[in-house]
Amino acid sequence: MNRTVFKNSLLGEYTYAKLDNGLSVYVMEKSGFSSSYAVFGTRYGSIDTRFGREGEKEIEVPEGIAHFLEHKLFENEEGDTFARFAKTGAYANAFTTFDRTCYLFSCTKNFEENLDILLDFVQSPYFTAETVEKEQGIIGQEIKMYEDSAGWRVFFNMLSEMYENHSVKIDIAGTVESIAKIDDKLLYECYNTFYNPENMYICIAGNVSTDEVISRIERGTKKNKGFKITRSDFTETDSVKNRYIEQSLEVAKPIFCLGFKENLGNRYPTVKERIVAGIALEVLCGDCSALYRRLIDSSLISDEFSSEYFEGRGYSAFVFEGETDEPRGVAEEISREIKYILENGIDEKLLEAAKKSAFGDAVKRFDSVEGIVMDMIDCAVSGGELFDTVKQLREITAEDITERLKVLKDECSVLSVVNPKRRDL
């Protein structure tokens, strides 16, 4: 086992250990806290639809299978996992995103017992034809719920026009048709490939002892199966399929999502790329920017306006979302402001304030054991370490920001709109 302790004079310290079976473990002791938060996760999400083991043939699996597997893992041969956590009082849950599946609990008591349950159920798959069929009904309902969600639809419609090949464009839960193709055999295939300690991580923060936790995990996790996963590379160009897409749903006014595609090849953005992107967005359209003032004062946007740097393995985009009567008008204002900043430079005062704010946000993350664990998962999946933001912020310059804003080109953008349904009243 390799152990490294990372320290920060302001924020404390945490331990990273790479166990002999390949599992990555992150632990931060927060002795003043009442609760502890733990996640057992795998580097496996909805984008992993084509994969294999080194030296073997790649296979393609139905869309939505990672999320399906997450649901099914809560059922073990002895019964329901929730029932086991109910005996300890812990809160338990799980989630699947584009590139990760995570199982979690939080508790104020019985931490060790809860950790044992977590280790056990994630490593004890039990799928049968009957239980798979029943789950198809439940997940079908979940998919339908998302079909009515304008915020969800407007985002995925944007992705569908932005990406030619990358599986990030598919819905995390799949479709009713795709999940109908899932069976117990396929679930085992995915499980045996991705739920190998080498591809997994455990992240813990709270009122725990690092040494005890690590030795408990060492005792409670299985051997490395000793193979390398191969994942399909998604070749993507800079360009997008279509620059506009719309749909109608029951909403009050049009909802838009404008994304600028970035092409970093088949990798995760670096920590610095992520920090710079966040600050660039604050400077460009945060609530102190000239653009924000124009959009609000001309009644083009409301409170709902927001921006994010959306990123993962092989995909990244600068995304703007909100409600407006004139989606194209907002999109034009955003591109005009990008050009203006590129020609006239950045407001230095705003840049300094944005850096301070990013520093404050990074410090605030340590207020919550959940926040700490979510950041640890980011480190486990996409690289970097917990104190990176605090350390690297000072070095960010105006040039870094303008260089980055050059990525936001009109021809690489997609405007997705959900319009209100016309109703005859």
Next chain:
Amino acid sequence: MSVKIIDIEKGVQGYYIQNDRFTTTLISYNFYLPFKNEDMAENALLPFMLTSCCSRYKDYIELNLRLLELYGADLSAKVSKLGDLMHIQMSISVINDEFSLDMANPVRDAAELMNDVIFRPSVEQGAFLESDLSREKRKTVERIEGEINNKRAYASTRLLSEMFGNEPYGKFIYGTVSSVKEISGEGLYKTWQNMLEKAYIRINVVGKNLPETVFSSLKNEDVLKNRDWIGFSYTTKPLEENNRVNVVTDRLDVTQGKLEMGFSSGMCADFKTAAPLIIFSDVFGGGPYSKLFSNVREKQSLCYYCSASARRTKGFLTVSSGIEEENADRVVSAVLKELEDMKQGKFDDEVVASSKRSIADSLLGYYDNQSALDLWYAKQLEESISPKEAAETVERVSRESIIEAAQRVKLHTVYRLLPSKQEGQNE
């Protein structure tokens, strides 16, 4: 953790919730006023105005820039219903001084900024400025119109409006589009004065140290010295029983239906008195061990979600679910059957024990969550008990008292949001 209560002026109290574990300090101003149809829209708009038009700053952009410079201090406004009171909250959260990179005092600065926000808005001749007003009115109108975008929240708002009719509690808290449009700068100025003079005011500070001036500086605010304060009486009328259940159906172009059921629970009560109802609601439809989750969702697969939640402050309980239209009646029957079983004591002691453990665990987790601590103390106007005392209260709830609480629960209204009919289908 300790809580210190400081009397500042008549009807103005400071709660210092000392807690070492956070990197930030949170200061919240809470105002409580009787909830009335007449001034609901004005009261709801006010905190959004105040947090965007402070006279110390040229405009809202300058104010936002100041917040950004204070390490991204988070200034927010919120309005909510607390029984028959309207709860107006404005708060700021800022990193503690030891994290400041430039030897500044962000906590003190944030406390001062908060005072300016509350007491010194941009006003002229007894009126808020038209430019600020029109902007915030527009945002509120969009908030009201946008309610339909989130179908689950929309269904629950519609249920309350059917249950409470013309009572303020049944109204959407931001008022109606027309009532917002009618708000004038002068009228809102009076609303602001009224809030400072007549509301019960509670200022919560959650953090490591108490900023020196946070409470004492309030002694200099003239408006607080001459308060029209006649003492605080907190009574809320609980939802009355309904002998003929209302069934209301709306149709929208949606894929999934929503079914909301509202029940009267017989009384409004503080946490201690309501503890049996809280456990009942959790065993009935709270955690994954609950009857609704394990029977209606898991065993019968009738819905994707099905959960219950009790409002002790207004004497009612709701059950929310996402359904297929053809299952609507079966879900209603299945929920009522589970309720009937609860009334007859047909529930396992083990499930009650699970529920108690889970509620106690989440209450104790509040100590690690600044906003949760703030809300916990902001929402208890009766005798304040700590999360730890609440957890102990929960442990002591008896099986008999859970059955008694269940027996007071009566179906009041069923609200269904269903997909629009295709042509040729009959209602």
